[in-house]
Amino acid sequence: MSNLSAVEPPDNPARSNETGHQDHNLLELRGIRAAYERIDVLFGVDLVVPEASVVALLGPNGAGKTTTLRVAAGLHVPSAGDVLIAGRRVNGAKPEELARHGLCMIPEGRGIFPNLTVRENLRMMTYVGRSLAEIEEIAYSRFPRLAERRTQTAGTLSGGEQQMLAMARGMATEPALLILDELSMGLAPIIVAELYEMVAQVARSGVSILVVEQFASTVLGVADYAAIMVHGRIERAGRPDELAADLSKAYLGG
Amino acid sequence: MDKFLTFTIVGLATSAIYAVIASGLVLTYTTTGIFNFAQGAIGMLAAFTYWQLRFSWGWPTPVALIVVLFVLAPLFGILIDRVIMRGLQDTSETTKLVVSISLLIGMIGLAQIIWDPNVSRPYATFFATSKPLAIGPTTITWHQLITIAVAIAVAIGLRFLLYATRIGIAMRAAVDDRPLATLNGARPHRVSMFAWAIGSSLAALGGILIAPLVPLEAGTLSLLIISAYAAAIFGRLRSFPLVFVGAIVVGCTEGYLSGYLPQNQYLPGLRLASPAILLFIVLLLLPNPRLRGRTRSREFFPMPSRRGALGFAAGVTAAGVVLATTMSQPDLVTYGRVFSVGIIALSLVPLVGFAGQVSLCQLSFAGIGAIVMAHLGHNGNPIALVWAVLITAAIGAVIALPALRLSGIYLALGTAAFAIALDRWIFTLPKFSVFGLFNIDLFQQGSVSVDPLRLFGFTFDTPGSQMVLLSSVFALLSLLVVAIRRGRFGRRLLAMKDSEAACATLGLNLLGTKVTVFALSAGMAGLGGALLGSQLSSVSPQNFDLVTGLPIFALAVVGGIGAAGGALFGAVSLAGLLPLLAALLPSVSQYLVILPGLAGIGLGRNPNGAVHDLREGFMPIAKSRIVLVATVVVLAGLYAIRMLDAIDNWTYALLTMTTPLVAVVAATLLRRERADGVVPLEWRGVTEPWTDDDVRDLDRVLGLTEVELHGAARG
Ligand SMILES: Nc1ncnc2c1ncn2[C@@H]1O[C@H](COP(=O)(O)OP(=O)(O)OP(=O)(O)O)[C@@H](O)[C@H]1O
Ligand SMILES: [Mg+2]
Numbered sequence: 001m002s003n004l005s006a007v008e009p010p011d012n013p014a015r016s017n018e019t020g021h022q023d024h025n026l027l028e029l030r031g032i033r034a035a036y037e038r039i040d041v042l043f044g045v046d047l048v049v050p051e052a053s054v055v056a057l058l059g060p061n062g063a064g065k066t067t068t069l070r071v072a073a074g075l076h077v078p079s080a081g082d083v084l085i086a087g088r089r090v091n092g093a094k095p096e097e098l099a100r101h102g103l104c105m106i107p108e109g110r111g112i113f114p115n116l117t118v119r120e121n122l123r124m125m126t127y128v129g130r131s132l133a134e135i136e137e138i139a140y141s142r143f144p145r146l147a148e149r150r151t152q153t154a155g156t157l158s159g160g161e162q163q164m165l166a167m168a169r170g171m172a173t174e175p176a177l178l179i180l181d182e183l184s185m186g187l188a189p190i191i192v193a194e195l196y197e198m199v200a201q202v203a204r205s206g207v208s209i210l211v212v213e214q215f216a217s218t219v220l221g222v223a224d225y226a227a228i229m230v231h232g233r234i235e236r237a238g239r240p241d242e243l244a245a246d247l248s249k250a251y252l253g254g
Numbered sequence: 255m256d257k258f259l260t261f262t263i264v265g266l267a268t269s270a271i272y273a274v275i276a277s278g279l280v281l282t283y284t285t286t287g288i289f290n291f292a293q294g295a296i297g298m299l300a301a302f303t304y305w306q307l308r309f310s311w312g313w314p315t316p317v318a319l320i321v322v323l324f325v326l327a328p329l330f331g332i333l334i335d336r337v338i339m340r341g342l343q344d345t346s347e348t349t350k351l352v353v354s355i356s357l358l359i360g361m362i363g364l365a366q367i368i369w370d371p372n373v374s375r376p377y378a379t380f381f382a383t384s385k386p387l388a389i390g391p392t393t394i395t396w397h398q399l400i401t402i403a404v405a406i407a408v409a410i411g412l413r414f415l416l417y418a419t420r421i422g423i424a425m426r427a428a429v430d431d432r433p434l435a436t437l438n439g440a441r442p443h444r445v446s447m448f449a450w451a452i453g454s455s456l457a458a459l460g461g462i463l464i465a466p467l468v469p470l471e472a473g474t475l476s477l478l479i480i481s482a483y484a485a486a487i488f489g490r491l492r493s494f495p496l497v498f499v500g501a502i503v504v505g506c507t508e509g510y511l512s513g514y515l516p517q518n519q520y521l522p523g524l525r526l527a528s529p530a531i532l533l534f535i536v537l538l539l540l541p542n543p544r545l546r547g548r549t550r551s552r553e554f555f556p557m558p559s560r561r562g563a564l565g566f567a568a569g570v571t572a573a574g575v576v577l578a579t580t581m582s583q584p585d586l587v588t589y590g591r592v593f594s595v596g597i598i599a600l601s602l603v604p605l606v607g608f609a610g611q612v613s614l615c616q617l618s619f620a621g622i623g624a625i626v627m628a629h630l631g632h633n634g635n636p637i638a639l640v641w642a643v644l645i646t647a648a649i650g651a652v653i654a655l656p657a658l659r660l661s662g663i664y665l666a667l668g669t670a671a672f673a674i675a676l677d678r679w680i681f682t683l684p685k686f687s688v689f690g691l692f693n694i695d696l697f698q699q700g701s702v703s704v705d706p707l708r709l710f711g712f713t714f715d716t717p718g719s720q721m722v723l724l725s726s727v728f729a730l731l732s733l734l735v736v737a738i739r740r741g742r743f744g745r746r747l748l749a750m751k752d753s754e755a756a757c758a759t760l761g762l763n764l765l766g767t768k769v770t771v772f773a774l775s776a777g778m779a780g781l782g783g784a785l786l787g788s789q790l791s792s793v794s795p796q797n798f799d800l801v802t803g804l805p806i807f808a809l810a811v812v813g814g815i816g817a818a819g820g821a822l823f824g825a826v827s828l829a830g831l832l833p834l835l836a837a838l839l840p841s842v843s844q845y846l847v848i849l850p851g852l853a854g855i856g857l858g859r860n861p862n863g864a865v866h867d868l869r870e871g872f873m874p875i876a877k878s879r880i881v882l883v884a885t886v887v888v889l890a891g892l893y894a895i896r897m898l899d900a901i902d903n904w905t906y907a908l909l910t911m912t913t914p915l916v917a918v919v920a921a922t923l924l925r926r927e928r929a930d931g932v933v934p935l936e937w938r939g940v941t942e943p944w945t946d947d948d949v950r951d952l953d954r955v956l957g958l959t960e961v962e963l964h965g966a967a968r969g
Contacts, residue, residue: 127439
């Protein structure tokens, strides 16, 4: 397992001690506010991903789910609030540093490099400190179809194969925290089911997962906890079964 | 056949150099999105440095080569990346362009400071003393052989780097999706630093190989590589194999042109201009590769108010009168070009600022205007001005037709190629006749004299009267520009700048709009050139060449290309401040040539332009009527005192400059007593939550009864 707790926060390390209570949360967002230019999109988001559990973040289009994930992965700097990983403040840590310490985010759309071959895409995954051989072994054993296409340009793969390649990073780099943004986008239901089977497998191996999904039903089967986001705020959070009723309300904008 | 073979070898050797330089250019462009116009200038600096080490200080060849290629050049590339280019990530195409053009200007200046241009520097080829090798009926020199071998090695090396090493794969990955590359753990800064280091090394390699074949002169050497740009475009700015093919096509064409072009008095210029013409043809014939990701831009040019525009025009005219009446004759001659250069810079505002169409050939249009004035304006006939505008506008419209399919850097390259073709070939043509009807002798192969303008029986033959004339013309044209910006045509231009595709689908006539704005802007530049010509009384092609025009473009953008004030800023800094500094600090005057370059490089930090900040700074004066009136009265009073000769020019200038500063302080103090800054109406509820006061304000502005909206807003 990677050592996410070793990420050095760029600002005063003394401050990280203020989070004295160790309650085994791998990721914690506290009062996150975020804006694009002058437009605020997150208004104080609190979210917790406990160790070895799957948290689903749900909500209508434009609620700010992607933005929340981008903040967690270091791609977007919040205008207020704290990002804590394994109890340490990592505000302002660079995405590549977080990635090297075991945070793996698979972004919305296709998380692959379309002009690189499958093998070159896998080579890009070696930045986390594993060898290409190890990565190829895991990727090809989980997704044999990728092995057949290792010299093919990734952009010419089918949508499902592309998403498998993206997902391969989540498995082959063995992250501590996996962040997934709408794996299902534009894919046939059968492939979505296959991918979520993989997600469940990864979860069983003890990886913490934060996952955003439009289709609540697909993801709630895997999730230990769920949170509903509306208009840049977490409206409700709890066990999936407790949230079923609120869910339709959130999507219908009630 | 022998001749053919000989020139094939010459062509291939040149191709090899172009290929090396172009592949460096493509490498930095694809990985960082910045098209480095200064690529040739890096090669030029490297060539000079190598000369210094090898021939001036007598270092052994391998040591000098290693120091330049593997130490200095990569370090220089890294420096450029860290200090300049890294700040350009979400700026517009124009800003990136100006920064790299400014780098070019600055580096030419730097080379001229370090290496006195008037000294000749012999430069030996590699193995110059060894006997050329025989290939069949002809021979190949060692230098040519080495050059070709180097290019092949570079091709293999690049292939290995990009496909077999992780950092190379990361470079290609960053082209596809930069944020995703960071999510994988690649350090993007390291990737771009590496690309700049290699790109700069390749430029240096090309520079050192080409330097022995041409005169060692900073400007020529920096622009010689225009052919390398053609090769890069041929490679669609991304495919290295195509870049090499392009380099061979361009290099061999040049080789055969020099071998087979008939000896003829009209053609030597064509040979010099052929790289530019080839670039133009490549741009036009090949499908333009899509430019790299359209970045959101940070630039923001507000709509000018009618009141502000009138105030600006009045101020400019007043300044012209004040300068004309207070300065000495020699000073008027020195600073007289401010407003004529200003008009040329102003011609960029509708084209670049509003329509987003980059043009690097405005000074060439000015040159055409000056020629028209010289030939048709005998005894200052003002009809020549009309002709100058009409002819340049017509040429501008013709240029717009091919330009229709170019945008961004392609348009910049295309217009630069046009400018080079003019100043290397057309402007140097000897007398020729058109259909035997009339004879044309553009610059008479040297310079032509221009008569001072006569208008309504008055001859503008003193520097003072010209200053007043030019400042009034500038003021009128600035009103025209504001009128365009506020009108329908201006909105169309802005829409086109935002998205040509969207405009086309909305049924906007892109062709008509582009042709009109090009013609308009060329006409303005032509007018400026005609007036500049009659001011200079004698003009030559050097007054209007590409390298002279680049600082005007760069400084106008630094000033803020979205408004007339930016153009004035550019002209004042170029034709006013620089000579002034040179006069005040004669000991450092030779170093001033790099200032325009530095200013342009600084643009990356403030893409809105300097005038934007100046305007914000002086805004308090305009907001307070008392202070505004007081300022004008004080300025008028000072002028009166100066006219009575009670104070000298320096005191007058100093007092005039401090007055607005004092006024700002006064206005700010006055304002402090009132309520401090309010959020503009349209931003309320967006950046801050709604309050009852906001709702009430909105009621008032919309003229609704308070109760009604109150209910609705809460609902
Ligand atoms: N780059 C951007 N610039 C400006 N606004 C943005 C940008 N990206 C997102 N937004 C805005 O931020 C808000 C939240 O967007 P976000 O992508 O986080 O929503 P989301 O919940 O992921 O939606 P979806 O389910 O459609 O993916 C939206 O209103 C969106 O318009
Ligand atoms: Mg989203």
